Amino acid sequence: MENLFTEVKLENKFILPTEVTAPEGYIVPKNDRTGQTFPYCCEPHSVIYQRQVEWFEKFPKCCPRHSSILRYKWFNKALYKDVPTLILNRLSYTEHIIKAYINDSEWFEIITDYIDYINTSFGIPSIGANEYLSDVNWYIKSQKLPEDKRARLIKFMAKYDAKPKQPSKENSQTTTDLNVLYHTYQKWLKEFPFHLSLFSHLKDRFERQLPFAKDKPTINRFSGYACFTPHSKESLKGYLLQLTDTILREINTSKMYEGGLLSKPEIIKLELVLSERKLKLKEGYTSKSKSEEDGYRKALKNWYKDEIKFIKDIEPYLINKTTEPEKTNGQYLSERLSKYGFFELEKVKSLSQESQFALIELLAVNKMPYNVAMLDFLGFIDQIQKKYSRTLDKRNSIISKIFDSDKDGRTIKGLINSLHKPEQSRYTAHLHRQTVQNDYQKLT
DSSP: OOOSOOOOOTTTOOBOOOOOOOOTTOOOOBOTTTOOBTTTTSHHHHHHHHHHHHHHHHTTTTSHHHHGGGGSTTOOGGGGTTHHHHHHHHHHHHHHHHHHHTTSTTHHHHHHHHHHHHHGGGTBTTSSHHHHHHHHHHHHHHSOOOHHHHHHHHHHHGGGTOOOOOOOTTTTTTSOOHHHHHHHHHHHHHHSOTTSTTTGGGHHHHHTOOOOBSSOOEEOTTTOOEEOOBOOHHHHHHHHHHHHHHHHHHSSHHHHHHTTOOOOHHHHHHHHHHHHHHHHHHHOSSOOOOOTTHHHHHHHHHHHHHHHHHHHHHHHHHHOGGGOOOOOHHHHHHHHHHTTTGGGSHHHHTSOHHHHHHHHHHHHHSOHHHHHHHHHHHTHHHHIIIIIOSSHHHHHHHHHHHTTOOTTOHHHHHHHHHHHOGGGOSOOGGGGHHHHHHHHHHHO
């Protein structure tokens, strides 16, 4: 399988330090007694600056890590001549941020975002970042800060000292390679039965996703970059197995029946039988090897078996109308709405099947003022008018018939008008606008 991501080798590419402007409210430090300005404003800054100048004189032969840069053809020390000054300026900016926000309610997020932002500003390879971080660490430890906040910042700074694990057979399952994650997800997409009519509406949604983030991304307020903890291959497999279980629990023939959507059981039964057979053939009869697909296949195999049994048990009741259980109001309403493309509405289509059932129940148990407000919010009223009626009277009549309201649609007309001109109407659909929006949000 072709790789989607390309690793850029350091031998061929480099990025110089990016520009960083002084933060709002920053004033260049000055010694009022001597008149000297930064970095000669005080002894600590003078010492740090001198140390950075001496370090740069030795650079890149200052340490083994930097010495390795000499083998790259693009390297030219003159490109980095301003790094000592950059380190001092960015340290001073960081000192300002710490002083300005240490008592803010979001002090930790602001300060650590800024340190992260500056750390990534030294380019690739990162020349000067380690020296900057070392100086920030010194500042945090030497200044008068609340002890609990100082301890928390020191703990945060320790993350920069952690050395990344080198790839090995022992940790290959817990480290991150984007191409490995991509191939793992593509295998799941091929294994999951999106070809079944039950799941076909989900295919596009999952094909457009790359679920590499283990947690919700956070946005650095200074750089604007998103940061997240990526999955390892092992954790992504666990996530996909849980996702498989969730989908199979949420979408099945039992819930379709409850929602009045199981109208052609023989077609679904045939799809299930064929898919079960294909899965068995894919597994083979002699191979006993364990693969990452085994977990998905086992879950699907059990699901196929249970679904086929359920349809077999319920099919006689669906075919024999004399013994068919009486439909609920929600089932009747679902059938009527579906004739007019209700389930193709964007706001309805984006809901899970379970939430769609719950939405139908809301429409079945509430009165017409609420229902008209909800239909307007979902875009159903506009759809009836554009696709199924040439006149407003016809639109009102269709909606009236769906809900067994008045025959001529006069009540529906008044309720719709009240949404746009509430002051001129005795109808109350407009009073339910916020309620229906809140109810919809609970379904998403």
